[in-house]
Amino acid sequence: NPGLHVLFVVPNTALVRQQAEAVRRDGQTSPRVAELCGSTLDSWGAAAWEACLRANDVLLGTPQTFFNAIYTSAHVQLSQFSLFVFDECHEATGNSPMARIMRDIYWPSAMDQQSTPHVLGLTASIIAGKLLEKEKKREELEVLLQSSVFSPDISAPSSGGVEQEVTYHKIDYPQESMQGYEVLVERKVEQLAATFDGITRVEFEKATKHAQHVLSECGMSGFIYYFGESLVYQLERHARNLKFMADTAQANAKPRFAAKAEELNVKLPQLRQMYKQAAAQLQEDGELTAVPLVSGKCSTLLQLLTRLFEAHQNDAEYKGIIFVQQVALGPPLADIINKHFASAGRPGLAAAVSGTSSMSLERLNTRLEDFKCGKLQLLVCTTTLEQGIDVQSCEFVVCYSKFHTTKSHVQRAGRARKDKAEVYYFENDPTQEKAQAATLRQCARDDNLRLSRAEQQSRVEVHEVPGFYPHQPAGAGGAKASLHNCIDIFHKYCSRVLRQSLNMDELYVYEAQEIRPLGPELRKVLRAVRFPTPDGYVTVLLDDVNAHWGDVTEEQVAGTQFACKTPAEFERCRFLYTVVVRMSQAGCLDASLDPSARALAGTRGAVHAQKLADELVLRDSFAPDGKEAQSPATRPSPGPSASAQEVASPLVSGSSLYEVESVEAAQRKGAQTRQEAHQARQEQAHEEAAQRKRERQEAHQMRQGQEPAQVERRKREQQQMPPTVSPMPPMPPARWLQ
Structure with missing residues (x-):
């Protein structure tokens, strides 16, 4: 149909350019192909999408991009397409964006007897996970795509192809025991991480786990490279974020951000060299020389x-x-x-x-x-x-x-x-x-497993509660908010109206709740969410959420098969869905669920600038051009009709920026003192956790009727301490980042 378009969905950005070039090269009509991916597209308005459709025959990109454009903002309509192509369609499982395109966009239109595009799925493997219940998973894929599985025999003469040989x-390789080195690596990593304040326990454990994996797979050479090259770039990313914040912050915050950025940029080369030297010390560490270099x-x-x-x-x-x-x-x-x-x-x-x-x-x-x-x-x-x-x-x-x-x-x-x-x-x-x-x-x-068209249609489930779910704002836009996009809508709104990195600790209010008396075991419970408006911050409480939902259950809005993975995940989505509805009703969101003109114009001046978080999020990035390192100024242009406010949409980051101290202050405080204090805190936390574990196991053993002598013996075994690890030599002072 020359009046309609093709939607070509690929699972990740790495495939966008490759598949676009293939379509241009092999398409019989030399189709015009738009390559669409990246967060910049989130700021495209209806005019930008309309211009894209006029200029192209095929829209090729990632599933989240198209889900946002068709479902969340309704800038693009299902009726504008004659064909959906899902490349690597085995990725369409669970609540993935590819699966949501079918469930939330295609299925409701098909149930309402509206015209829907043809669907073509392409894959070399119809099942993404394990082969348990493979016949059932095949049926689920047919139902999801409302299509039938067809597997051609490419080795047959009639196919014109030849099966690849x-x-x-x-490969067998010598097995080396790394037993005993795990604790050693943990201590060494901790000593390195302690030189920089702000690294949380969770981030430290992640870095330790990755370091142990690199050591066991590569040897000492890879271990040193990991710490000498990867963690250094975290500092460089934060320096770029600081520079961006200085350029876009409110007037009263500009001097503070600019001073931090300038001082960190001056110190960064020295910090980088010091960190690489610290990593190199590991190679001379007497306790690690037994580990093979390769x-x-x-x-x-x-x-x-x-x-x-x-x-x-x-x-x-x-x-x-x-x-x-x-x-x-x-x-x-x-x-x-x-x-x-x-x-x-x-x-x-x-x-x-x-x-x-x-x-x-x-x-x-x-x-x-x-x-x-x-x-x-x-x-x-x-x-x-x-x-x-x-x-x-x-x-x-x-x-x-x-x-x-x-x-x-x-x-x-x-x-x-x-x-x-x-x-x-x-x-x-x-x-x-x-x-x-x-x-x-x-x-x-196996053609005997193929579902008929009637069977495919009979298994379609559309979960909607009229007047309640999904939420559709006033106006003729057709945009929808659901459990699956409410968090993105909320973060996008806060980012654009505040125009700064987001510190979610200032927006989410959690409370520790005991969930297991024997232990005890605690979990964080979301109690309140704040969102900025032209009239100041508005707070939505848990009681407000419960009143809004009433008797509506998760099964009514998400079904049983495709519901949230955990109760905590559902509670968070349920909370944020209520917040998005409140924002829409308050006029903070427009008919496309984008920030309204009033919110963009008045919010930033009506609320205080957020305090930046003081924790570093570690990512395995080995080059200073990672996605999280790109400021909006360096990202691709958002499109032909994007406004200045849309272009200025800031970087959203849960990570954070550091306070900068002088070199003299860093030298006075000393790196060794920090290491000792940090190590003492970690040892105390380990001992407390071990004690709680011993108490739980002892109580469990007594309930199982074990003799006191057995309990005492097991307790003595658990209390055996790991081998003593001598500390690293003192490192140069590095408390420029606090």
Whole structure:
């Protein structure tokens, strides 16, 4: 239908450019394709979307982008499309944005007998998770997409294709015991982290866990690289955030932000060097010298790569992909590979790539292009990129980390695009994985499992409570608020009207509630939410939420199969849904659920500037261009009709900025004193937790009728202390960030 458009949905930003180029290249009518992804699109108004539709035949982008445009703001209508294409449609599960496009947008229109677009789903694996109840999961996918599974036999002569020939190998490597080093690593990481105030216990535990993983997978070389290269960039990201805050803050706050940004930028080079030196001290640490510089597993990988590249030394196009499970492992492993091959005269052989939460889209696309054209011969990838990377000359794949689904086997093997490609497994058994893949393929090809059109339609569930859910603001916009987008609506509103980084501690009020008398065990309960308005802050209490919902249950608005994952998640969504309704009724949101003109014009001057949080959120970012590091000033233009207020929409961040002290103050206070105090607090917390655990286990054992002697013996075993770990040498003072 030449009067309508195609909506082409891909699961992540890494696939947007690749699939857009494929559509332009292979489309019979040379279609005009818009590449749509990124948070900047959130500020597009109706005029910008209308201009995009006029200029393009195919809208290709990520599912959240289209869900926001069609459902949340209603700037785009379902009736404007003749075809939905869901690439990697196995990702359409649960409450994912891809699944919500069908459930919240397509299904209600189909039930109302309205005209709906055709649906085409594409996947090499119809099931994303484990193969338990695979027939049921196949049926659920057919119901969701209102389509039938068809699995062509590409090896048949009539198909015109040839099935790819792939050889699988199991790689054995020397198993090294890292027992005893976990506590050691934890202490060393804690001593490093203690040099910078503001790192929370949760962030410290995350960094420790990642450091232990890198140490066990790569050895000491990767461990040092992780701390010398990754955590340093957290400071640089905060310096950029400070600069942005200084440029966009209210007049009374500008001098404070500008002073912080200037002082931190002056100190940053010294801080960076000091942190790298501190990480390098670990290599000379007597307790860590027993850890191999390169692990046995990593050494085996280097031997494999050496053999492969020597066998193809005359083939400049020879290339491969290495898959790892965690972002933290990618860059250290790529660094070790590059150092290994640099000694053989092949520098810059490998690079790490990951999703856009830890790498900018620009850098990701650059590295993918370098790989395709031969500038890079190895990519170290995370699972985010195991689907969709299409490099026809890729000849081998290495699965370095363990994976847990048949989808990963199918998708990773599919990255080796060249005929007679090879796939190497370090952890998984290729024989078992091939058998599982054959089972999944048979399930996809079993026509007896196919649901009829009537059966597909009979299983559609539309959960609405007339006049209550979903919320539709006054006006003819058609926008809707639900449990699944209310949090985004709330954060987007606060960010745009305040025009500063958000400190959610100033908007959410929690209360500790005891949920288990024996222990005891506490959980945070949301008691109030504040939102800014031109008349000041308005507070919505838990009693207001309960009164608003009355007798309406979760099953009525979300069903049983696709409800929130936990009661706490539902309570939060239930709370924020009530807040969004109040904001809409108060005129703070317009008919598209965007901040109203009155809210944009008057809120910032009516409320005080938020106090910035004092905690650092650690992310595994190894380059200063990660998504969270980009200020709005450096992001792509939001579109042809975006207003100045829309362009100035600020960075939303739960992380925070630091108070800056002078060098003299830092030297007076001393890093060693901080380390000792921090270590004492951590040891006390560990001991209290261990004591509570012992008390619970002892009570449980007594209830089970165990003899007192058994209880006493087990108690003595649990009280055995870990080996004493000597502290690191004193580090240079670094209390410039508080």
